Amino acid sequence: MKKYKRYLITSALPYANGPIHIGHLAGVYVPSDIYTRYLRMKGADVISICGSDEHGVPITLKARNEGVTPQQVVDRYHSLNKKAFEDFGIAFSIYSRTSNNVHYETASDFFLTLYKKGEFVEKTSEQYYDDEACCFLADRYIMGTCPHCGNENAYGDQCEKCGTSLSPNELINPHSTISGSKPLLRETLHWYLPLDKYEGWLKKWILEDHREWKTNVYGQCKSWLDQGLQPRAVSRDLDWGVPVPVEGAKGKVLYVWFDAPIGYISATKELTPDWQKYWKDEETKMVHFIGKDNIVFHCIIFPVMLKAEGSFILPENVPANEFLNLENDKISTSRNWAVWLHEYLKDFPGKQDVLRYALCANAPETKDNDFTWKDFQARNNNELVAILGNFVNRTLVLTNNYYEGKVPERGITDENDNLVLQEILRFKESVENSLENYKFREALKEAMNLARLGNKYLADAEPWKVIKSDPERVKTIMNIALQITANLTIVFEPFLPFSMEKLRSWLSSTHYSWDDAGKTDLLNPGHSIKKPGLLFEKIEDEEITRQINKLLATKKANEAASAKTVQVKDPVTFDDFTRIDIRTATVLEAEKVPKTTKLLKLKIDTGIDIRTIVSGIAEYFEPADIVGKQISIVANLEPRKIKGIESKGMILMAEDNDGRLVLVAPDQKVSNGSIIK
RNA sequence: GGCGAGAUAGCUCAGAUGGUUAGAGCGCAUGAUUCAUAAUCAUGAGGUCCGGGGUUCAAUUCCCCGUCUCGCUACCA
Numbered sequence: 001m002k003k004y005k006r007y008l009i010t011s012a013l014p015y016a017n018g019p020i021h022i023g024h025l026a027g028v029y030v031p032s033d034i035y036t037r038y039l040r041m042k043g044a045d046v047i048s049i050c051g052s053d054e055h056g057v058p059i060t061l062k063a064r065n066e067g068v069t070p071q072q073v074v075d076r077y078h079s080l081n082k083k084a085f086e087d088f089g090i091a092f093s094i095y096s097r098t099s100n101n102v103h104y105e106t107a108s109d110f111f112l113t114l115y116k117k118g119e120f121v122e123k124t125s126e127q128y129y130d131d132e133a134c135c136f137l138a139d140r141y142i143m144g145t146c147p148h149c150g151n152e153n154a155y156g157d158q159c160e161k162c163g164t165s166l167s168p169n170e171l172i173n174p175h176s177t178i179s180g181s182k183p184l185l186r187e188t189l190h191w192y193l194p195l196d197k198y199e200g201w202l203k204k205w206i207l208e209d210h211r212e213w214k215t216n217v218y219g220q221c222k223s224w225l226d227q228g229l230q231p232r233a234v235s236r237d238l239d240w241g242v243p244v245p246v247e248g249a250k251g252k253v254l255y256v257w258f259d260a261p262i263g264y265i266s267a268t269k270e271l272t273p274d275w276q277k278y279w280k281d282e283e284t285k286m287v288h289f290i291g292k293d294n295i296v297f298h299c300i301i302f303p304v305m306l307k308a309e310g311s312f313i314l315p316e317n318v319p320a321n322e323f324l325n326l327e328n329d330k331i332s333t334s335r336n337w338a339v340w341l342h343e344y345l346k347d348f349p350g351k352q353d354v355l356r357y358a359l360c361a362n363a364p365e366t367k368d369n370d371f372t373w374k375d376f377q378a379r380n381n382n383e384l385v386a387i388l389g390n391f392v393n394r395t396l397v398l399t400n401n402y403y404e405g406k407v408p409e410r411g412i413t414d415e416n417d418n419l420v421l422q423e424i425l426r427f428k429e430s431v432e433n434s435l436e437n438y439k440f441r442e443a444l445k446e447a448m449n450l451a452r453l454g455n456k457y458l459a460d461a462e463p464w465k466v467i468k469s470d471p472e473r474v475k476t477i478m479n480i481a482l483q484i485t486a487n488l489t490i491v492f493e494p495f496l497p498f499s500m501e502k503l504r505s506w507l508s509s510t511h512y513s514w515d516d517a518g519k520t521d522l523l524n525p526g527h528s529i530k531k532p533g534l535l536f537e538k539i540e541d542e543e544i545t546r547q548i549n550k551l552l553a554t555k556k557a558n559e560a561a562s563a564k565t566v567q568v569k570d571p572v573t574f575d576d577f578t579r580i581d582i583r584t585a586t587v588l589e590a591e592k593v594p595k596t597t598k599l600l601k602l603k604i605d606t607g608i609d610i611r612t613i614v615s616g617i618a619e620y621f622e623p624a625d626i627v628g629k630q631i632s633i634v635a636n637l638e639p640r641k642i643k644g645i646e647s648k649g650m651i652l653m654a655e656d657n658d659g660r661l662v663l664v665a666p667d668q669k670v671s672n673g674s675i676i677k
Numbered sequence: 678g679g680c681g682a683g684a685u686a687g688c689u690c691a692g693a694u695g696g697u698u699a700g701a702g703c704g705c706a707u708g709a710u711u712c713a714u715a716a717u718c719a720u721g722a723g724g725u726c727c728g729g730g731g732u733u734c735a736a737u738u739c740c741c742c743g744u745c746u747c748g749c750u751a752c753c754a
Contacts, residue, residue: 214682215681215682215683216681216682216683216748218681219680219681219682220680220681220682220748220749221681222680222681223679223680223681223749223750224680224681224749224750226680227679227680227750292682292747292748292749293748293749295681295748295749296749322682322683322747322748323747323748325747330747361689361702362689362690365690366682366683366690367682367683367684367690367746367747368682368683368746368747368748369689369690370688370689372688374688375688375689375703378688378703378704379703381714381716382702382703382704383702383703385714385716386714386716386717387716387717389713389714389716390713390714390716390717391713391716391717392713393712393713393714393716394712394713394716394717395712395713396713397712397713398712398713401712402712441689441690442690442691445690445691445701445702448702449702452702455713455716455717455718456717456718458712458713458717458718459709459710459717459718459719460718462710462712463712464711464712464713465710465712467712534714535714536714537714538714538716592678593678593752596678596751596752596753597678597751597752597753598752598753599678599752599753613754614753614754615753615754616752616753616754617753618753634754637754638754639754640754642752642753642754643751643752643753647754649754650754651754
């Protein structure tokens with residue numbers, strides 16, 4: 001294995017439009033923190049980089065909705081999240097932000113370097129332009145009627161009601177969210193990063209040189225590479241972000257995914273004038289901690305950016321995690337379905353380590369996992385309290401009782417003692433091995449096994465009995481139990497830094513280095529320890545019930561919100577209404593459009609003609625079930641090509657609250673082509 | 678629809694280049710113990726290893742076809 005002189009750890013920059021929740025923590029920040037703390041304990045030269053990702057359209061929209069500036073939005077979440085991370089003990093070397101000057105400079109320079117090297121492809125395309133506001137409209141700045149579900153408030157990139165992803169020119173009646181005016185199509189110039197040019201290089205770098213990457217990461221990369229890469233735009237028409245630093249690029253900023261990873265570099269610059277040795281020296285090991293949704297950016301796009309620039313190193317590994325669910329449901333910021341870090345810290349003061357433990361023990365390392373409050377409670381009560389806390393407590397209490405807190409001399413050891421002393425050394429290796437391979441769950445379990453060993457040792461040796469018959473022997477037993485305790489402060493330090501600090505203070509011991517782990521003379525005879533408190537406290541049912549009720553209330557609120565009927569649309573004149581030609585028709589044939597999920601191709605008899613309509617209803621109707629049914633259609637809708645098939649008209653559907661589609665048909669059979677009015 | 682990942686004890690997960698009884702932790706049951714936050718220790722019960730085919734002397738492991746979950750992606754008039 002290659003030896004490295006120093007480490008550069010990055011953690012995905014959280015987007016500054018919402019607070020941090022347990023999904024972020026379990027997927028990215030807890031693992032990266034454990035890894036960083038471990039490396040620091042080894043005495044390695046390591047920096048851990050993170051910060052707020054503060055650009056992009058959703059932030060500008062949130063600002064507009066709230067009537068504040070984007071800067072105010074990001075200021076709010078930046079400080080909230082920065083503080084929450086600090087309070088939670090995530091040991092970043094720096095928590096920076098992409099709206100600061102260093103970043104503007106760095107990102108700008110980076111773009112310019114690529115620009116001057118001729119790495120970009122320039123292309124013009126047609127995009128919506130707002131004449132009144134005099135600017136191009138990013139997807140999220142255009143709203144209109146969703147062609148699929150009729151939701152009038154669909155965004156240019158997605159309808160949030162039916163989940164359909166859209167492109168702006170699909171919207172019916174598009175309007176600008178800035179001025180409300182109807183936008184026009186205009187030509188605009190953008191810069192593209194030609195990923196395709198680097199495809200061959202990426203294939204070798206990932207598929208051949210990094211077979212050791214996690215299967216989910218490797219598989220996803222392979223999938224992208226096999227499908228072939230396309231150039232990707234690196235600029236957008238927007239006024240919030242890093243301006244494109246070339247002539248004639250007024251009103252254009254760097255696209256947020258181009259801008260954000262450079263944030264790792266600028267944060268490093270901000271941290272140290274020595275930043276180049278971390279980013280440009282082959283002897284630095286760079287590791288990106290991210291969630292699975294970020295794989296393509298960190299394994300394909302950012303490496304291409306770095307490679308194209310030419311002077312930067314590439315990540316040695318990208319240990320992406322899967323997602324964490326909450327009580328059997330996807331975590332969702334917009335649905336308020338989350339455990340928010342800042343609220344947890346308030347609800348469970350002093351219990352950072354409990355959450356760190358629960359999230360690490362149940363981290364979604366190989367597949368999506370579920371966080372439940374019951375599991376959280378069980379982990380605390382049955383593991384932290386019962387195994388780790390209890391062992392520490394009984395050892396320290398006995399030492400205080402028997403020796404007034406002075407570490408006793410270790411006398412002659414018996415066979416079992418020797419076995420245990422050997423075991424202690426083994427733990428160092430196995431925990432270390434798991435950590436080096438980013439298997440944090442496994443590492444934590446091994447650390448806990450050391451506490452288990454301690455409990456078993458005490459149960460076997462029974463010092464509370466032996467003290468009556470052979471007090472000399474008890475000194476040896478307690479000495480060994482204390483050495484185990486000292487070792488616990490080392491192997492648990494990366495996972496439970498708050499508790500281990502407490503424990504060290506009770507032991508009156510120093511902050512050991514990682515390489516002290518396995519030693520059995522960490523506490524010298526005669527060394528004084530203090531009276532212990534409780535390392536962990538039981539969490540009672542009421543506290544858990546309170547949290548569960550909080551979530552139930554959220555669920556109820558969400559249901560109430562979705563049941564609310566969508567607001568009645570703006571009035572239309574009778575004249576407008578009569579322009580829509582709605583008629584009855586009968587389905588003659590139905591078949592699934594190949595290679596699609598939702599599309600059915602229908603041949604229908606409208607009474608006037610036989611025509612083809614393509615409709616996105618395949619998830620709710622089997623072709624056989626719909627043949628022969630009488631339906632209602634919009635007969636005079638402009639024809640449109642869908643998947644190469646010309647569709648003439650639209651089938652009317654009623655959509656239930658849960659999204660289920662139901663045919664709208666006449667009550668009794670009528671002749672085809674009957675006008676519905 | 679394409680691609681990727683996953684599916685193993687009640688729960689959370691390991692695992693096997695295919696080979697006699699498939700493992701761990703938690704939970705559960707029984708026993709022991711009382712130094713310790715009713716905490717610990719021992720023992721035990723629990724599994725068509727997602728379903729169906731195939732290859733093989735032998736498949737939970739390899740191949741093919743499905744099902745379900747999650748992600749990326751296409752599509753939705």
